[in-house]
Amino acid sequence: MTVTPCRILPEMLSEFMRDALVRSGADAKEAGCVAENLIWNDLVDRRNHGCERLSILCTKVRSGAIRSPSRIRFTKLGSGAGSLDADDGFGQIAGQRAMAHAIDLAGTAGMGGVSVSGSNFFGTGAAFLVEATKADMIALIMSNSFAKVAAHGGVAPVLGTNPIAFGAPRRDGRALLVDMSTAGLAGSTLRAHRRQGLDLPTGLVIDKAGNQLTDPELALNGTLLPAAGAKGFGLSLCVEILAGVLSGSAMSKQIGSLYANSSQPGNNGHFVLAFDIKHWMPLEAYYDRFDAMASMIASSSPDGSVRLPGEARWDALDRNSREGIEIEPETARHLEELAANLGMQTPW
Template identity: 30%
Template sequence: MVRFFPDKLKEYVCKILQNVGLSQEDSKVVADSLVGANLRGVDSHGVTRLPIYVKRLKLGVVNPKPNVKILEESDATLLIDGDNGMGQIVGKKAIELGLEKARKNGAVFIGVKHSNHFGTGAFFVQMGVKKDMITYAMSNAPSTMAPWGGIKPYIGTNPFAFGVPAGKYNPIILDMATSVVARGKIITAAREGKEIPLGWAIDKEGKPTTDAKAALDGSVLPFGGPKGYAISLMIDIMSGVLTGAGFGPYVNNIYGDFDKPQNVGHFFQLIDISRFMPVEKFKQRVDQMIEEIKSSPKAHGVDEIYLPGEIEFNNEKKRRVEGIFLTKEVYEDIKAVGEEVGVNIEEYLYVDKSIGKNVVPDS
């Protein structure tokens, strides 16, 4: 394990992305998304994604300076062309355009095409929640999940996120994949040579497996069986079919299709709370729900009942103080990427001045 403080890790990611063509402003957006995921404990969507982002930028299959523009709009809708930009950059622009329209008209639906992997949905949801908007974000992804009852992948682990602001408490933020587990966690397990729990995936013959590499050759499983499959399908229809982006097997693989854009689609919704009731009254009502849930009777062996996103907020609070610990494998991967583009990772490491070296936890 190797330790970084968040701001230094962001600086390192920014410098690398600038050296492969991103502007200073855009590199900060992507770095905020990646390091933000690590802070929240969602390491599968953190800086472990940096090598593949850089590879695709260097190969020219991602546009480092996209002209994100509105193709169609009405009072309540936006259709946005991401110009093959990085998903975080495209998604942030979409939210910014949507906030303006939602404030004016009460709500907005935003479709996005010609984009790429956008990281965590919570990254975008928090943008809207901070502006007192109920916010919904979803995206499609390359086909890695078979339709329920099948064995050949057709749809993605299509994620969705939902957020509402609270008053004196943290906002409630749901962010999840429609698979039992995000495929990024299986990728991480394969890279580290670890097994995965039974029930996460099947191999290419449709048999349950604990072998992470066999799982990557097979199919991840939807959460809730046919329910997760159905929700993933609907997300693909909204993000891909409706927007004009790729859908199903027509979303290209970030890790395999190095000669063509991904053409990922996203779909966002922003709702102005003040069109229903005063914002402060809404927040008080959410606070009431939080307090009643937290104080409700607990099952045997349960120490605390959590709200969606609460564990991630706790992780972030802790990691901002103690730092972010990366596994040796992830560290070596992002170190190599830096070397490729002339950035020395040693300059960004946390060093304990009392002992003159990076601190490695016992675990």
């Protein structure tokens, strides 16, 4: 009987994931980049985008749905604009490369926008924002995804959860990080409710007739609703137009599912914007103004306990870097099965 430890050292888990991807057919350098992305998500407690995704990524590589090495091609379209063809490669790498190009463009033009086509599921947008904030830039990144969300007033799925993420640097290096689905419920959260046997709140998932679903087992085959009704629908359209229509990638029902068809590339689209703060004001002036805003927000509660988005993520990163990454039993079981199939040993 396998005994799963509570926590695993990040270095050991990262090496295991890189080796699993390589044994599945991924290029070694790309496998290392993807493992770093997954580890970052585990470290900041976004476990549904960390090692939990390793098995499906290995499956996609083995089937050829994710090409590795990919022949990513960047085209500069103007002083502050560019496009990137991800060549059906890892979305995690496409997001990283797109952000790097956006940062370069912004350094010259003040702002840089990069569209991405021919990509796959890319995980969390926040993972890519960190590099921009380290470069003293404000950034925005979004991605369209497999259609499982209804339009406001509709019942059939026509849009993805279409995440949007925003980041801004702070003086202490713990950047503001906003990362959210434009649906009322992320697909990964739905799967977590199912694993834990928890009912869903009403107003998040409907069946084909438009009836509310709260049983997570039934909700797996239901349609998600946009966040905050028409507001979430509007944000999702913003993502779909920039990441889908403008990029030239697949749109709406054209996008392949990460899980449903293991041999089909997603052809997801992404869109990245980076803003070089120094083109607007001196960095010290920006940080002074940010700190003043943060103080006003913190003081809006009697005990000053209001926190900005991202603070809990940085706390988790510090804690998990010291104590190791916690792995849930079901995730551990899937990783053990993957290791057995690849002739590997798990790091526990």
